[in-house]
Amino acid sequence: MKRNIVIATIAAAALVGGGTATALAVTGDDGAPSPRSDGRAASEVRDDDVPAGEDGRDDDAGEVKSPRTTAADALTAALRHTPGTAVSAELDDEDDEDDGDNRADVLTWDIGILDSAGDWHSVHVDPGTGKVLSSHTEHDDDTDDTDDADDADDAARVRAALKSGSTSAAEAAKAVAAQGTVTSIDLDEDAGSPVWEAETRARSGTEHDWLVDLGTARVTPDRSSDDD
Incomplete structure (x- = not known):
């Protein structure tokens, strides 16, 4: 009235x-x-x-901030393609012309997998469709007995670290997703108690580092990153 x-x-x-x-x-x-x-x-x-970014929806950065395929989903897709144990996932949006797969300037999830034979694989997953784009077995430039021994040692350390808990990379990614968009997750087997290290990005673009317990999947801030 x-x-x-x-x-x-x-x-x-x-x-x-x-x-x-x-x-x-x-x-x-x-x-x-x-x-x-x-x-x-x-x-x-x-x-x-509305100016770009004012409502948190900058089209140019949208894929990086909020990929339609989450880290957990990318890990699952990569493992379906290449069976093994996933030990890392990174949303790679950098120019990487020398990685051997001719995918320069293409945004992908780069998934690191250790197979049962002890070989390391890099699997690229499209962050928009969730489809596997490419994969290759990682080899050192100069393969000799020393390099093979190093690879075996790395595999042994990873397997030993994972025995300390039952939380997989995908489960850790799901746990930390409540803190923001997960852009990377990696196993730190050199810590006193092995943990998953994760990075998230808020809608504002602010990045945060987290630790995920392998046994409980408990998420805590990574205080060590404050000193970097």
Whole structure:
């Protein structure tokens, strides 16, 4: 009722003064939109009137901030393609022309997998569709007995670390996803007590580091990153 009185008063003033009444949307008892400085009701503002990033939806960074395929889903897809134990996942959006797969400037999930034979694999998963794009077995440039021994030692350390708990990389990624968009997760087997290290990115672009317990999947802030 109050809104109708205000509009009627403005219209009457315009007729008496010979001017033009400015359209206003005044919030009244019936919940109508409040006025804007440009004369449009808030409900009339379109998405393309909002500057990029103001509403947290920067199209250029959207894939990086919120990939449609989560880290957990990418890990699951990679393991279906290459069976083994997933030990890392990273949302790679950097130019990587020398990685041997000719995927420069292409945003992918890079999943690290250790198979039952002790070989390491890198599986690339599309963050939009969740499909496996490529995979390759990782080899050192100069393969000799020393390199093979190092690979075997790495595999043994990873397997020993994973025995300390039952939380997989995908389960850890799901646990930490409550803190933001997971952009990487990696097993730290060199810590006193092995943990999953994860990085998340908020809608604002702020990054945070977390630790996920292998036994309980409990998520805690990674305080050591504060010193970097």
